[in-house]
Amino acid sequence: NAGVTQTPKFQVLKTGQSMTLQCAQDMNHNSMYWYRQDPGMGLRLIYYSASEGTTDKGEVPNGYNVSRLNKREFSLRLESAAPSQTSVYFCASRSQAGLLGDQYFGPGTRLLVL
Amino acid sequence: DQQVKQNSPSLSVQEGRISILNCDYTNSMFDYFLWYKKYPAEGPTFLISISSIKDKNEDGRFTVFLNKSAKHLSLHIVPSQPGDSAVYFCAATRTDSWGKLQFGAGTQVVVTP
Numbered sequence: 001n002a003g004v005t006q007t008p009k010f011q012v013l014k015t016g017q018s019m020t021l022q023c024a025q026d027m028n029h030n031s032m033y034w035y036r037q038d039p040g041m042g043l044r045l046i047y048y049s050a051s052e053g054t055t056d057k058g059e060v061p062n063g064y065n066v067s068r069l070n071k072r073e074f075s076l077r078l079e080s081a082a083p084s085q086t087s088v089y090f091c092a093s094r095s096q097a098g099l100l101g102d103q104y105f106g107p108g109t110r111l112l113v114l
Numbered sequence: 115d116q117q118v119k120q121n122s123p124s125l126s127v128q129e130g131r132i133s134i135l136n137c138d139y140t141n142s143m144f145d146y147f148l149w150y151k152k153y154p155a156e157g158p159t160f161l162i163s164i165s166s167i168k169d170k171n172e173d174g175r176f177t178v179f180l181n182k183s184a185k186h187l188s189l190h191i192v193p194s195q196p197g198d199s200a201v202y203f204c205a206a207t208r209t210d211s212w213g214k215l216q217f218g219a220g221t222q223v224v225v226t227p
């Protein structure tokens with residue numbers, strides 16, 4: 001039972017390049033989330049998926065797209081990376097039957113955009 | 115505009131003593147509050163939570179206090195242990211918001227022997 005896994009762990013991009021961050025969970029959770037963490041700012045919600053087949057914008061969605069591929073997988077895409085997107089990205093999942101606090105986080109993807 | 119604020123970026127405490135972490139929020143619609151703990155190179159892990167209908171919740175060495183009128187919550191760790199050295203994030207949400215969390219900036223706790 002791996003929990004929430006994220007790939008890659010680390011990535012360097014040049015400005016304008018695109019990439020997809022992958023996230024998968026094996027806990028049969030309904031809801032999934034993408035956050036970014038920047039120094040001194042805590043975690044900010046980019047997009048979330050309340051259930052399979054739905055996605056919605058969070059606090060900072062500009063420059064990103066998401067796909068809820070199936071119940072297990074929720075990917076985050078940067079179409080044209082910018083230096084302002086240098087950050088650590090965390091994926092999380094939650095069973096709606098569980099406590100609100102039971103968001104399980106992955107280990108993060110550290111992204112550097114040059 | 116940051117709706118959840120942790121004004122102390124760091125805290126140093128001796129092993130065995132009490133650690134007190136503070137958090138303030140501005141949105142009166144928040145009705146559920148959480149604390150997460152984060153070690154370097156790992157994702158945050160849930161620590162403890164409190165509903166707005168309570169003013170205290172306790173789980174072992176961890177107690178969270180909520181003062182709704184002051185829009186303030188605090189986390190007490192007693193006694194502090196070296197393994198508690200981590201970054202602690204305060205988070206807030208509305209129970210009708212599909213689990214969307216607003217996080218504070220975090221407080222780095224260092225427990226010294």
